[in-house]
Amino acid sequence: MDTSTANASIVAIATHGDRSAFENLFRQFAPRLKTYFLRCGVSQSVADDLAQEAMLILWRKAALFDPCKASAATWIFTIARNLFIDAIRHDRRPSFDPLDPAFVPDVEPSVESELIRAQSEAQIREIVKSLPAGQREILQLSFFANQSHSLIAKRLDVPIGTVKSRVRLALRRMRGRLKP
Amino acid sequence: MIAHHPRGDMLLAYAAGNVSAAVALILATHLTLCPRCRASLSRAEAIGGALLENLRPTPVSAGVFDRLDHQLKRAGLAVETDSHQSVRNEATPAPLRFYLNGTLDQVRWISIAPGLAYRPVIADRSGARLVRSGPGRGIATHTHRGEEFSLVLAGGYTDSSGHYLPGDFQAADRSLTHRPIADDDADCVILTVTDASLSFSNPIAGLIAKLIGC
Numbered sequence: 262m263d264t265s266t267a268n269a270s271i272v273a274i275a276t277h278g279d280r281s282a283f284e285n286l287f288r289q290f291a292p293r294l295k296t297y298f299l300r301c302g303v304s305q306s307v308a309d310d311l312a313q314e315a316m317l318i319l320w321r322k323a324a325l326f327d328p329c330k331a332s333a334a335t336w337i338f339t340i341a342r343n344l345f346i347d348a349i350r351h352d353r354r355p356s357f358d359p360l361d362p363a364f365v366p367d368v369e370p371s372v373e374s375e376l377i378r379a380q381s382e383a384q385i386r387e388i389v390k391s392l393p394a395g396q397r398e399i400l401q402l403s404f405f406a407n408q409s410h411s412l413i414a415k416r417l418d419v420p421i422g423t424v425k426s427r428v429r430l431a432l433r434r435m436r437g438r439l440k441p
Numbered sequence: 442m443i444a445h446h447p448r449g450d451m452l453l454a455y456a457a458g459n460v461s462a463a464v465a466l467i468l469a470t471h472l473t474l475c476p477r478c479r480a481s482l483s484r485a486e487a488i489g490g491a492l493l494e495n496l497r498p499t500p501v502s503a504g505v506f507d508r509l510d511h512q513l514k515r516a517g518l519a520v521e522t523d524s525h526q527s528v529r530n531e532a533t534p535a536p537l538r539f540y541l542n543g544t545l546d547q548v549r550w551i552s553i554a555p556g557l558a559y560r561p562v563i564a565d566r567s568g569a570r571l572v573r574s575g576p577g578r579g580i581a582t583h584t585h586r587g588e589e590f591s592l593v594l595a596g597g598y599t600d601s602s603g604h605y606l607p608g609d610f611q612a613a614d615r616s617l618t619h620r621p622i623a624d625d626d627a628d629c630v631i632l633t634v635t636d637a638s639l640s641f642s643n644p645i646a647g648l649i650a651k652l653i654g655c
Binding site: 305312 | 645
């Protein structure tokens with residue numbers, strides 16, 4: 262499923278409660294959400310429950326999704342992250358609110374900054390996608406599970422030197438492709 | 442114009458969901474005031490989205506979709522609409538207002554010395570509090586275990602590293618001579634957070650943050 266299809270599917274849920282759009286999103290994202298929650302350290306059955314809950318939140322909050330602000334995958338990631346913090350860590354995650362009267366808006370025209378944002382997001386997606394699986398897996402463990410080199414090495418059962426060299430290669434590759 | 446910003450690896454850790462509520466509070470308050478850091482956060486969250494998209498799928502158990510389908514039928518087609526109401530004429534950023542249960546000018550200060558008062562905001566593994574210093578006074582925070590973060594909310598202060606005004610963010614550790622003195626024209630109010638857990642001393646996150654320009 263490409264980004265524009267995923268974006269359009271969420272919008273279709275928001276505008277007319279489109280069940281088949283939801284089913285397509287479920288097929289695409291529920292199994293990845295499950296992997297995400299497993300990476301966060303919960304059991305198989307809890308990961309199922311959390312994936313289910315995240316998809317329900319997606320349905321309920323579809324009207325809040327704004328494709329100009331983030332892609333579907335990024336928005337769904339933030340749902341999963343917030344759900345994990347709330348349901349498993351029993352913690353809060355304060356965030357800013359664009360409707361807050363104290364909110365200081367961007368001085369740049371919003372069309373321009375949205376365009377820049379969309380371009381840099383597309384670029385980030387391309388780079389991550391193009392990484393070899395082994396390098397990407399380490400970034401996933403580092404980002405999602407906040408694990409250090411040594412924990413990642415233990416988890417993947419590879420020497421720590423391999424982890425370090427994969428990180429180095431991944432970053433070099435990303436740097437080469439990231440336009441300034 | 443805000444001159445001092447949180448480090449990229451902190452924003453990345455916040456995007457990933459790897460910080461305590463107190464650290465999230467001080468970052469969210471800064472983000473309310475700082476468009477530049479909001480753009481960095483968008484990039485960091487885009488990394489999260491791209492990594493999620495590329496995770497190896499794990500089959501969900503057979504009952505999950507049916508249960509969801511059932512819940513959706515019960516909920517009908519009614520998706521929530523954005524019923525958000527905001528309060529007008531408010532200078533205290535919303536993340537902080539939530540914890541204070543009011544605005545900055547309603548804070549009940551606890552005086553600890555002449556010209557120095559504080560107010561606890563969150564007491565968790567990090568701990569967040571407000572500190573208010575009179576004009577020209579030293580801002581005594583406390584001994585630094587791990588890292589300490591400050592965000593200026595009113596007035597300003599100076600230490601050996603520079604001058605800090607409302608919206609400015611500072612991270613100080615024990616290696617820094619951090620003896621802030623409040624500007625002599627007004628009270629200085631800061632939000633401080635200590636984080637002994639050092640949750641973002643994640644070297645990989647630091648490198649990614651640098652790479653995507655956070």
